[in-house]
Amino acid sequence: MSRTPATDPAAPPRTTPHEGGPGRARADDVALRVDRLVKRYAGTAVVDGLSLVARRGAVTAVLGPNGAGKTTTVECCEGLRSPDGGTVEVLGLDPLADAAALRPRVGVMLQDGGLPTGVRALEMLEHVARMYADPRDVGELTERLGLGSFARTTVRRLSGGQRQRLALAVAVVGRPELVFLDEPSAGMDPQSRRAVWDLVAELRSDGVGVVLTTHLMDEAEALADDVVIVDRGKVIAQGSVRELVTDGGADGREHEQTLRLEAPAGLPADLLPGLELRERAPGQYVTKGVVDPGTLVALTQALAARDVLASRVSVGRRTLEDVFLDLTGRNLR
Numbered sequence: 001m002s003r004t005p006a007t008d009p010a011a012p013p014r015t016t017p018h019e020g021g022p023g024r025a026r027a028d029d030v031a032l033r034v035d036r037l038v039k040r041y042a043g044t045a046v047v048d049g050l051s052l053v054a055r056r057g058a059v060t061a062v063l064g065p066n067g068a069g070k071t072t073t074v075e076c077c078e079g080l081r082s083p084d085g086g087t088v089e090v091l092g093l094d095p096l097a098d099a100a101a102l103r104p105r106v107g108v109m110l111q112d113g114g115l116p117t118g119v120r121a122l123e124m125l126e127h128v129a130r131m132y133a134d135p136r137d138v139g140e141l142t143e144r145l146g147l148g149s150f151a152r153t154t155v156r157r158l159s160g161g162q163r164q165r166l167a168l169a170v171a172v173v174g175r176p177e178l179v180f181l182d183e184p185s186a187g188m189d190p191q192s193r194r195a196v197w198d199l200v201a202e203l204r205s206d207g208v209g210v211v212l213t214t215h216l217m218d219e220a221e222a223l224a225d226d227v228v229i230v231d232r233g234k235v236i237a238q239g240s241v242r243e244l245v246t247d248g249g250a251d252g253r254e255h256e257q258t259l260r261l262e263a264p265a266g267l268p269a270d271l272l273p274g275l276e277l278r279e280r281a282p283g284q285y286v287t288k289g290v291v292d293p294g295t296l297v298a299l300t301q302a303l304a305a306r307d308v309l310a311s312r313v314s315v316g317r318r319t320l321e322d323v324f325l326d327l328t329g330r331n332l333r
């Protein structure tokens with residue numbers, strides 16, 4: 001698959017539809033369809049013709065750097081903002097015109113929690129549960145998300161991570177068909193994070209469509225069936241994690257190791273015999289081709305011969321962060 005050069009704003013987004021993935025989702029599998037969405041603030045398009053599909057029974061991660069337009073997009077899907085162009089279909093309905101019909105069917109976890117601050121945590125969850133015909137068991141949800149230790153604490157006194165866990169419980173207690181999670185594990189300790197990830201995996205296997213925005217690579221890699229990478233209000237790549245990190249997936253390159261080097265800018269591409277060294281951002285290099293133990297020796301010798309001291313050398317599988325950096329020349333965070 002060809003690269004979309006970072007410098008060519010006219011280039012089309014790199015789209016890699018895959019078996020069962022967003023490109024081939026059957027109409028009745030589709031939980032969310034966003035088509036050429038535009039949202040402007042003060043005349044500037046912060047969402048600029050963005051299209052994506054999220055399936056039922058799948059986790060779709062919307063990934064991008066700060067200010068990319070992720071939250072704005074999701075807020076248009078939640079009926080919290082009205083688009084300036086394009087269309088949004090949530091469970092086949094319009095999030096603004098059909099807001100009342102969608103409310104019991106869609107769960108929303110906002111980035112700041114979005115919860116009233118004077119209410120105690122458990123009372124809040126119980127209150128929301130009573131609004132649904134067939135809510136989840138509050139005790140079970142409390143237990144698995146570890147809400148018990150702060151059940152009687154008011155929302156305003158909760159830590160960031162506690163508030164996030166409560167917001168997640170509130171989002172899923174009504175058994176939604178589609179749930180939007182905005183950075184669900186931001187600010188959480190590893191144990192809470194694991195509990196959130198397990199819950200998300202369970203929602204997916206129960207057939208729920210999960211749309212999560214994040215800039216955490218490991219979260220997207222661990223959870224997502226479909227990844228949509230957004231930058232400057234546009235989709236710049238989409239596909240499964242495997243497709244994205246293997247550049248199309250056909251040649252099985254996921255087993256291939258990539259060598260990453262941080263060193264002064266301007267090293268030549270042919271520094272290493274038999275390996276291409278590509279400078280994808282100033283001073284940040286990656287190699288293409290097979291990396292073996294001898295590669296590290298050759299690299300060290302080649303750098304020493306030029307009196308160059310590397311600040312970092314690492315070997316590992318290609319990640320979503322690499323994909324983003326390749327496409328944009330910038331780090332994701």
Ligand SMILES: Nc1ncnc2c1ncn2[C@@H]1O[C@H](COP(=O)(O)OP(=O)(O)OP(=O)(O)O)[C@@H](O)[C@H]1O
Pocket residue numbers: 041042046064065066067068069070071072073215
């Ligand atoms: N109500 C608003 N009025 C004006 N500008 C806004 C408003 N809300 C968001 N923006 C701007 O729109 C752009 C996209 O913001 P958005 O919150 O959608 O990005 P994001 O990808 O979710 O970022 P982050 O990862 O930081 O949450 C940003 O430049 C932001 O400053």
